[in-house]
Amino acid sequence: MTHGDVAIVGGGAIGSSIAFHLVGDAVFAGRVTVVERDPGYRQASSALSASSIRQQFSTPLNIHLSRYGVEFLRRAPDLLGVDLALNEMGYLFLADAGGEAMLRANNALQRAEGCAVELVPPAGLAKRFPWISTDGLALASLGTANEGWFDGPSLTMSLRRAARERGAVYIADEAVGLGPHRVDLRTNGRLEAETIVIAAGAWSAGVAALARIALPVEPRRRSVFVFDVREAPGPTPVTIDPSGVWFRPEGRFYIAGTTPAEGNDPAGAPLEVQHQEWDEMVWPALAARVPAFEAAKVVNAWAGYYEYNTFDQNGIVGRHPEIGSIIFATGFSGHGLQQSPAIGRAVAELIVHGSYQTLDLLPFGYERISAGRPIRELSVV
Template sequence: MKQNDVLIVGGGAIGSSIAYHLASDKDFAGRVVVIERDPSYARASSALSASSIRQQFSTPLNIHLSRHGIEFLRTAPKLLDVDLALKEMGYLFLASAAGQAVLRANNAVQRGEGCAVELVEPAELARRFPWIATDGLVLASFGAANEGWFDGPSLMQAFRRAAQDRGAVYVADEVVGLGRRHVDLRTGGRMAAGTIVVAAGAWSGEIAAMAGIALPVEPRRRSVFVFDVRRPPGPTPLTIDPSGVWFRPEGRFYIGGTTPAAGNDPAGAPLEVQHREWDEMVWPVLAARVPAFEAAKVVNSWAGYYDYNTFDQNGIVGRCPAAESVIFATGFSGHGIQQSPAVGRAVAELIAHGEYRTLDLRPFGYERISAGRPIRELNVV
């Protein structure tokens, strides 16, 4: 059984970013192996993401992660030789009277972190975005810079290519057993390593359970609908209605979705589009909020999984206290693709140097879970 320096379980955006940053670190000369059970990435969350990036979070560390992420995306053509079609058109959060206090509190956090985010009253909102029906709105928050969307699948593939170019080895297999310094594979083999990184996205909880570790991460299905309209309303940021329904442009079309209704968000639900969500939840809100969307027609759709952290909806990053050789990088609850550049660099630093250097991710460590100290992210979309 050949000893590897680092085994990464999961070759999506997070796992491949870790491999890339680790293989790029001049102080690290070890062997990196990435185990990915689906090299086609047909069911990978990274490939099925809406691939957006924002700084409008309620948790300062999430803001820092995304700030690093947007800078990385801007330099990706040089660093990774890839055009990610980055479009910085902002996020627009809308609030009713019930959500006004949370929006103001979040804005205070964001402004304190230096974000270019402004609160907008309904009259000004209607002037800036005349396609919005402001009925029921009392406030909005607009990110005037450093927010938008990009080609997430291309980012994931670019990380993978760059990691391989620097010596990382990708193995197409499935982990069926996890030890402190080894993994067992579906094909019957066993691979050993000094460090094992669990970056298996929505399936990370299942992987951790193989070693008797309780990791509160599970797959939660989200449906995304691609729709066409007769008369596009004009320049549109990624907009989140008070109901939770969101939408943004995607080429000549638009995409949108929502959080499933209470009682209809089970863990590990089949990866099938929930068309009733469009009929009963998404379209009625779109038609009322944007009159130009009243005649919207769905032309495509897909479903993907969030690696949903049931504890506090924030990433779980760092060493496992019960097994120091195991590192977690998972549980991002829909924010993984935008946070992959920063998380990849941070975990690589932790492995190569024994500490975080660029961003201190200790607040997102596993210890908060065992201690029952959640860091709640209020802006989960």
Template sequence: MVDVVVIGGGVMGSSIAWHLKRDADFAGDVVVVERDPGYTRASSALSASSIRQQFSTPLNIHLSRYGIGFLRQASKLLDVDLGLKEPGYLFLASDAGEAVLRANHAVQKGEGCAVELLDPAALRGRFPWMSDEGIRLASHGVANEGWFDGPALMQAFRRKARELGAQYVADEVVKLAPNAVTLRSGATIEAGTVVLAAGPWSGEVAATAGIALPVEPRRRSVFVFDVREPPGPTPLTIDPTGTWFRPEGRFYIGGTTPADGNDPPTAALEVQHQEWDDMVWPVLANRVPAFEAAKVVNAWAGYYEYNTFDQNGIVGRYPAIDSLIFATGFSGHGIQQSPAVGRAVAELIVHGSYRTLDLSPFGYGRISAGKPIRELNVV
């Protein structure tokens, strides 16, 4: 029997493994089971890898606040340069979205976030290259928001966890049971603690134990595009339509929320090029005149680990099986929250409780009780 088996070796599972192995009070062994060791379909490897403070849920703000501090120290902690850029986020709201934006802003200011509200005149003054057509209000994060090399973070967590003694097994969990997992190879690993951090497939794995976990894969397409004349310094911008864009090196990347009826959990991991033609480019061309001549040069698709219950992470012990811990369902926010969640889960395992950030509100109990914690700022 091993002390801890982690199902999923992406950024979340590897963060948990690394935090466990570096805890001076933990002397046990950790086995990480990853079915895709090349990370060809892993959400961590296919993420747009951004980080923000502008959430509607205070706990999400706290998770990402720790995350930005961790990313800034990544060269010291993980021996990796993540290329962190911090130009901020810019949320745009129409008349219909103004009230929600103001309510979110009040939450963020109450948590000490560096955010400002911009009316159309102030928006034009700050970003003269952007059209304010249809915009009633904007929320701009002036610090602690940006983007980074997410795949590098995942690989650094994995590399450092292995250096500290964590064992990675290339296999797939086909059966979950209290204190044990059965692998597709036929092997069984018994463990004192099982951590389910299988990303978009966490719901499928939980179902093998008869557990209803509302997490499923939802496809998102990301388009890389070039423009003739870059408009100027650009934050990660979210249009009222849900379309977003930001710089990526000498190019830009962008995407959108799929149209109703085109977001099934069974969708193949294939780029939806029609989204660019029908939904993304028209919005970009209208919002940023310099993007009217945008040309797609690359694209990829990845899965969100989408929590259908309330779009927030599910973290902590499963009430019916004390030895089973969840770390999943982050609905597109997992890579930015992986440092804080990894630390918290390690504390829960080693010390029996959360010590630095209480994640109990994100426990499974809210699901069984039917009491969602709605995150309104889901991109």
């Protein structure tokens, strides 16, 4: 075992970002090995995400993580040699009377953190976006900068490619054993390293369990529907309806989805599109909110996993309090892809320098779980 060697279990956006930032640190002198059991990323959250980025969170740390993320996306041509097609059309959160107070509270926090967001009353909303129906709305919050969508799969693959070009080694294998300074692989024997990073996304709890560590992270299925309309309504931000249904443009089409109905969101459900969600939940909300969507026609759909932190819907990042050689980077509950650049930078700093250098992620540490101190993210989409 060479001093400073790092093994990362999980080679999606988070794991590859950690590898990229590690091998790019001039102080780091070890080797980086990334273990990925699904090298084609057929079930990876990174590849099946809706690939959006926002600042409108209720947790300041999430705001700052995504703020670095959008800066990284803008600089991707220089950092990764690829244009990630960042489209900064913003996010539009809609609230009815029951959600107005929370929207105002979130907006106040976001503005205090320097976010470019503004509250828009129904009359102003109708003027700015004449395609939208304001029936039942009390208020909206619009992000006017640093929000939108991008090419998520390209981000993951570019981070992977750049990390490998800098010297990181990727192994197509599965972790079947885990302990201090070791990862036992199904086909490649034992991998030894000074530091083990669990960045296995929706499957992180299973990896942690190999070391008898309880991790409150579950794979939750989310369906995304691609639909066409006869006539595009006009410039459209990522829009979140009070019903929980979201939608945004995707090329000449649109995509939409929602949180499954209560009782229909089991952990580890098969990656099968839940078409009844379109019929019973998504389309009715779209048709009511955007008259032009009444004649929407589904042309494609996919399902992806959401690494859901059942404890407080925020990321779990940092060293295990008792097994210091194990570091977590998981549980981001739907916003891991957009925050992967900042998480990669932070975990690399923790490994190389012994502490966070640019953004303090200690509040997202594992200790809050055992202590029962949740940091609730209220703006989960």
